[in-house]
Amino acid sequence: MGLIVQKYGGTSVKDAERVMNVARRITNVYKAGNDVVVAVSAQGDTTDDLIAKANEINEKASKREMDMLLSSGEQISIALLAMAVEKLGFPVVSLTGWQAGFKTDSHYGTARIKTIDTERIKTELDRRRIVIVAGFQGLNKYDDITTLGRGGSDTSAVALAAALNADVCEIYTDVDGVFTADPRFVKNAYKLDDISYDEMLELASLGANVLHNRSVEMAKKYNVKLCVRSSLNDNEGTYVKEVEQVEKMLVRGVTRDNDCARVALCGVEDTPGKAFQVFQMLAKNGISVDLIIQSIGNGIKKDIAFTVTEGDLDTVLKLLEDHNSMIKADEIKWTKDVSKVSIVGAGMVNNSGVAAKMFEALSDAHININMIATSEIKISVLVDRNDAERAVNAIHDKFMLD
């Protein structure tokens, strides 16, 4: 018996049948004696449909009105889910973001939660009601509706769990949990029972697509125990929490990220601070640079290469051209035909053999490595996009099946 926060995404409530299914899950937890607070996303394609409606009228609509529009999506899903719970005969109340006390800053479309005034929710819990809260949305200081942007409903759920001091925050999705690799193309991938916040953060940012980073960061900050599990079965799921390294598993997951492009500045002057100048200029213009390598210069010329997201590539090339009087590169090369393949695991920090083992796996599979980057808990390599799936499989088999 405790307080459980659950979050259901759009696919989990996409039609009447799924909504009833979710209602049954919720009421089962309630029947066991728990208080239940549920954060819900908009149904299935609702958000996309609303965006299409807006674009038909004004492709450059203000973000304020866009948030007004999009927040209706969760309002529909909370009402329908509450009706489903009523149908099963349990006391329930749905609350919009503002009714649930979500206060955010005023960055429409990408708002950050500042506080949650939990008074209303606590009153409803005291009445032994199941509380259904609209995820993804809040209210700014002007009393205007804001939305939290990508991964917003996960963040709403974690924020609720933190504010209410919940025993666990269960994130329901359409996969069974966090896997050692993407099971769609790695046949030996298997589900992890638990994973640390830091590992999860690396996996999320590397394209594991299960939990959004913002929600994991918040969970780490407030020490909220997360559980990622499927809304379609009763499997256990993966716990994300402060894990003691019980399993002694060096590598926890292998990921592939196709959203990257490589840019190379060939033959720039080999003077101190050159790389700094380039990356400072990019940062000023809002560009996140990921992997970086720099050739060992000969005192006259050197090469600098780095990766950015595909979406930033055109901007980056334009910026480099505009600043070439400062950069003075002989040539600027770029390609999108690359993927980043990474291994993540808190265990690898003290184990120098991990990188060598990863490179061995790639070498055995005859896969060429373009760039390498390492951090305390991950090692990333850039490979040709055509090689990426083979690379993930080779690395996964090497580490996970050993």
Added chain:
Amino acid sequence: MGLIVQKYGGTSVKDAERVMNVARRITNVYKAGNDVVVAVSAQGDTTDDLIAKANEINEKASKREMDMLLSSGEQISIALLAMAVEKLGFPVVSLTGWQAGFKTDSHYGTARIKTIDTERIKTELDRRRIVIVAGFQGLNKYDDITTLGRGGSDTSAVALAAALNADVCEIYTDVDGVFTADPRFVKNAYKLDDISYDEMLELASLGANVLHNRSVEMAKKYNVKLCVRSSLNDNEGTYVKEVEQVEKMLVRGVTRDNDCARVALCGVEDTPGKAFQVFQMLAKNGISVDLIIQSIGNGIKKDIAFTVTEGDLDTVLKLLEDHNSMIKADEIKWTKDVSKVSIVGAGMVNNSGVAAKMFEALSDAHININMIATSEIKISVLVDRNDAERAVNAIHDKFMLD
């Protein structure tokens, strides 16, 4: 230059093209130097679609959750309309019912507006913004969303006009204004330039289907000048206001109402108070009785006949059966094959010839009159439903073309 409140119904904003059309109307009024506040309904079939979604899950959903669901419909339309106004390059803000300050009682689904806190709207008008308000909805004392029920958006608009002391409240619809009869089957029907509140109230309750009674009552109470006009053309429309009887027109409109059924209690005891007992019993059970006639009794037996709405008929027959030990009717007869045909006009109160003229029209057309009821500004007759359209035409020609 002044303050103009406009209301657009669901058909006026049913798709992107119509929304842009409404935005052009609004901005034209704004460009002329006016402050503009607009109340909008949900788009086209949105409300019906949402009800269908709810019914798929729970046909007996609570009204509180139903209001949460349905109020999303106007939230979508205000955002889209605001985006359309932005597209045309004008400053605009959309406000939900609660943002616009609508406070209601707690009768979910049929809430009554208690007050409008106009501070937010006035601030936005001071900034020279066009203000788009979600009609049909408000907030009760529990901070829960309520809806106003049938005709709610008209009522929202009139309440806004009253609270803001607007110069006029324009109700946009898909007809050109208030007609002397339904132009769909009375070919000589023509549009009225103006009409009094009381006449409009009778016409609305008699099935003219242009303005909901609640909004007219409120307009009368706060002396709000209404204008009913089409959103599809620039025709003048009909003004509803305190009219001095300039035109000397006895009859202002002829209406037909098919939503009625006749019940006859044949051979009840001719004792004092018998009719009172019957109608008190019906009233206690929430049944509105419309036309009533009672035969002149012979001291032993008499007949009592009355009309109710078709929707109430089954309930009424059950009630009469349950209470027949009190009523003691020899026979209870009923039929749905009747229509109520009425003439309305403030001029008729002092003119005893009006009723005779109406009966003459019906007699000339060989239409039998079942029942008759008169008030200060209307005369209603019950005729066979098959005769109703002919009856309206005959009366209309007699009065309007004389």
